[in-house]
Amino acid sequence: MVLVPQHLLVNNLDAVEQRLGRDESAELFRDAGRRSAWHWCAHESARLGLSGAAIVRHYLDRLSRRGWGRFEIDALDPSRGELSVRVRHSALLPVDGSDRSVDRACYLFEAWFEGALQYTSGRSGTVPVRETRCGVNADECLFTSDGPGRCHDNQRRP
Numbered sequence: 071m072v073l074v075p076q077h078l079l080v081n082n083l084d085a086v087e088q089r090l091g092r093d094e095s096a097e098l099f100r101d102a103g104r105r106s107a108w109h110w111c112a113h114e115s116a117r118l119g120l121s122g123a124a125i126v127r128h129y130l131d132r133l134s135r136r137g138w139g140r141f142e143i144d145a146l147d148p149s150r151g152e153l154s155v156r157v158r159h160s161a162l163l164p165v166d167g168s169d170r171s172v173d174r175a176c177y178l179f180e181a182w183f184e185g186a187l188q189y190t191s192g193r194s195g196t197v198p199v200r201e202t203r204c205g206v207n208a209d210e211c212l213f214t215s216d217g218p219g220r221c222h223d224n225q226r227r228p
C-alpha cells in the first residue's frame with residue numbers, strides 16, 4: 071500500500087491527458103485497471119470466501135475506505151452484467167491549482183468496475199462500464215454498465 075497525495079495523482083493524470091488526450095489516456099490505463107481489479111477480487115474472494123455481488127460490494131467498500139471516493143451501489147447483478155454506482159467526493163476530480171479540464175474526470179474507475187464485474191461473473195469478456203455523469207459538472211459521479219447481458223467477448227481476459 072502506498073499513500074499518494076491527491077494533487078500528485080490528479081496532476082499526473084492531467085499530464086498524460088495533455089499529451090494524449092482524454093480518450094487515449096483512458097485506453098492507456100484501461101487494461102491495467104481492469105486487470106488489477108480482477109486480481110484484487112480474486113485474492114479477496116479466496117481470502118474471505120466471498121463471491122458474486124458480495125465481492126463487488128467488498129471491493130467498493132474498500133475503495134471508499136481508502137479514500138478514492140464514497141461509492142454507493144444503486145444496482146448490481148453481476149450475472150447479468152448490471153451495475154450502477156454513484157461516487158461522491160471522487161479523488162480523481164480536479165484539485166485546487168490543477169489545470170485539469172476533462173468533462174468526465176473519473177474514467178479510471180470504469181475499468182476497475184469492469185474488472186470486478188468480469189471476475190465475479192466468471193465471463194471471459196468484459197461488460198463495458200461508463201461514467202455517465204461526473205462530479206466536475208454535478209454533485210456526484212454516476213457509473214453504469216452498458217446494459218444487462220451485454221458482453222464484449224473480443225476483449226481478452228486479464
Ligand SMILES: [Zn+2]
Pocket residue numbers: 160174175176177201203204205206210211212
Ligand atoms: Zn467523476
